[in-house]
Amino acid sequence: MYRWWVFLHLVGVFGFLLTHGISVGVMFRVRHERDRERLRALLALSRASTIVVYLSMAVLVAGGILAGFAGRWWGRGWIWTSLGLLILITGAMYLLGTTFHNRISDVLGTRPSGAPVASDEEIADLLSSGRPTLIAVIGFGGLLVILWLMVFKPF
Amino acid sequence: MPYLKVLVGTDGSVGAKGAEDVAARLSAACRAPLLMVAAFEDDEQRADLVLHEAKDRASSYTSQVITRKQKGNPADVIVDVAEKAPADLIVVGNKGMTGSARFLLGSVPGRISHQTPCDLLITAGSADGSSEMPYRKMVIGTDGSETSIEAAGRGLQLAGLLGATPVMFYAGHAKTAEIVFEEVWQALKPSREFETAVANGDPADKICEIAEIQGCDLIVVGNRGMTQGRFHLGSVPNKVSHHAPRDLLIVKTVSRSVEELREGEGAILILDGEKVAAYREPGGRLYLLNPRCQHMGCTVSWNPLESTWDCPCHGSRYRSDGEVLGGPTVKPLIKLDRES
Numbered sequence: 001m002y003r004w005w006v007f008l009h010l011v012g013v014f015g016f017l018l019t020h021g022i023s024v025g026v027m028f029r030v031r032h033e034r035d036r037e038r039l040r041a042l043l044a045l046s047r048a049s050t051i052v053v054y055l056s057m058a059v060l061v062a063g064g065i066l067a068g069f070a071g072r073w074w075g076r077g078w079i080w081t082s083l084g085l086l087i088l089i090t091g092a093m094y095l096l097g098t099t100f101h102n103r104i105s106d107v108l109g110t111r112p113s114g115a116p117v118a119s120d121e122e123i124a125d126l127l128s129s130g131r132p133t134l135i136a137v138i139g140f141g142g143l144l145v146i147l148w149l150m151v152f153k154p155f
Numbered sequence: 156m157p158y159l160k161v162l163v164g165t166d167g168s169v170g171a172k173g174a175e176d177v178a179a180r181l182s183a184a185c186r187a188p189l190l191m192v193a194a195f196e197d198d199e200q201r202a203d204l205v206l207h208e209a210k211d212r213a214s215s216y217t218s219q220v221i222t223r224k225q226k227g228n229p230a231d232v233i234v235d236v237a238e239k240a241p242a243d244l245i246v247v248g249n250k251g252m253t254g255s256a257r258f259l260l261g262s263v264p265g266r267i268s269h270q271t272p273c274d275l276l277i278t279a280g281s282a283d284g285s286s287e288m289p290y291r292k293m294v295i296g297t298d299g300s301e302t303s304i305e306a307a308g309r310g311l312q313l314a315g316l317l318g319a320t321p322v323m324f325y326a327g328h329a330k331t332a333e334i335v336f337e338e339v340w341q342a343l344k345p346s347r348e349f350e351t352a353v354a355n356g357d358p359a360d361k362i363c364e365i366a367e368i369q370g371c372d373l374i375v376v377g378n379r380g381m382t383q384g385r386f387h388l389g390s391v392p393n394k395v396s397h398h399a400p401r402d403l404l405i406v407k408t409v410s411r412s413v414e415e416l417r418e419g420e421g422a423i424l425i426l427d428g429e430k431v432a433a434y435r436e437p438g439g440r441l442y443l444l445n446p447r448c449q450h451m452g453c454t455v456s457w458n459p460l461e462s463t464w465d466c467p468c469h470g471s472r473y474r475s476d477g478e479v480l481g482g483p484t485v486k487p488l489i490k491l492d493r494e495s
Contacts, residue, residue, distance in 0.1 A: 112467060112468075113341065113467035115337070117299075118334075119331040119333070121329075122328035122331045
């Protein structure tokens with residue numbers, strides 16, 4: 001059964017990387033986009049992918065936990081560290097990403113009079129922020145560390 | 156007139172005397188009666204003395220002074236009397252709002268600010284003591300929302316009455332501020348220009364900073380964020396009330412009900428889950444109107460300076476009873492069946 005749980009875990013990983021790639025692409029694309037309608041469409045695309053991202057995460061976590069039991073890995077530190085890192089990274093990226101995403105949605109809104117909530121200049125300033133890069137560093141860097149732990153199982 | 160009845164809470168302290176002075180001058184300017192309230196627990200005689208002396212001081216500004224004493228906690232007494240009077244402005248000193256005392260739940264102005272049935276003026280001793288009118292310059296905070304525009308309208312009304320210079324303030328991007336100030340202008344169409352100020356940063360901190368830099372003696376904000384229980388820390392008016400270096404007027408725009416509408420006042424309210432444009436004419440008759448403009452369907456807003464319903468989209472204007480005042484609309488606002 002061990003190999004089947006590892007297989008399930010990897011299916012979750014592939015699904016996660018595939019679907020999360022949409023949000024990553026959107027996050028970097030919006031930095032160069034200034035058309036409000038296109039920005040709204042990009043945000044909607046990112047939002048639509050999040051359900052599958054979380055489902056994939058659930059599959060990868062479940063598969064990993066079950067593989068841990070089947071392979072008797074829970075006595076080792078690397079699996080606890082990986083799980084802890086995954087939780088921390090997910091929390092950090094959720095906070096940083098969601099607030100950035102929501103802020104962009106807010107400034108793209110329209111007042112009851114039809115006037116925009118924010119000026120083009122404010123939107124440009126927001127989209128040029130370093131937040132996407134920070135999120136990418138945390139996410140990619142964190143996943144690299146988890147991958148290293150899982151492959152080399154150092155402790 | 157912005158206020159028809161002014162209530163001031165007093166306990167005879169230095170801060171309370173400052174509040175009494177401002178309240179008396181405001182009530183004189185508004186030609187409104189002044190209701191002076193003192194709470195007591197056991198020492199009723201002291202309350203009598205405090206009110207007697209307070210009335211003497213107030214009489215130099217206005218002859219319409221009524222005093223009332225009531226047993227109980229000061230904040231509860233003030234709110235209770237204000238609801239029954241009914242008053243449309245409460246004035247109190249800022250005792251307990253600053254320094255370490257501000258962290259003590261239960262300061263009088265702090266408790267009143269979360270329960271007040273009307274506008275609340277918290278005095279910090281910044282009013283101009285040398286002139287008849289208490290305020291020469293006021294900063295009005297706005298973020299372009301409907302409620303903040305309503306608060307701005309009250310601020311501009313007061314500025315006009317007192318001959319004070321209004322400074323409209325927006326915390327955020329300078330270019331977005333241009334949009335916001337235009338929104339305020341289009342919604343209120345004031346008879347005189349207002350100065351503007353913009354600063355990036357925390358709105359509560361920046362409005363206090365601007366008040367100091369520009370020499371304003373009054374800060375005006377709406378009460379959004381103050382009605383979700385006293386533990387809703389972080390709302391702008393809540394933060395400003397604890398740090399304001401100047402007198403602070405918190406205009407009640409949120410959580411208003413039809414019963415709270417004064418004569419001659421209109422507002423967009425939520426009634427049975429539906430937005431309505433409500434106006435109470437002098438005499439008490441209440442008009443309930445559909446707030447959708449009959450031109451293109453935008454939501455009208457109440458213009459307190461002109462007592463009209465104005466559409467911010469294309470400039471249609473309606474009388475307070477919903478009849479057309481100016482186009483492009485040709486049809487009046489729809490009257491709702493639920494009149495009282």
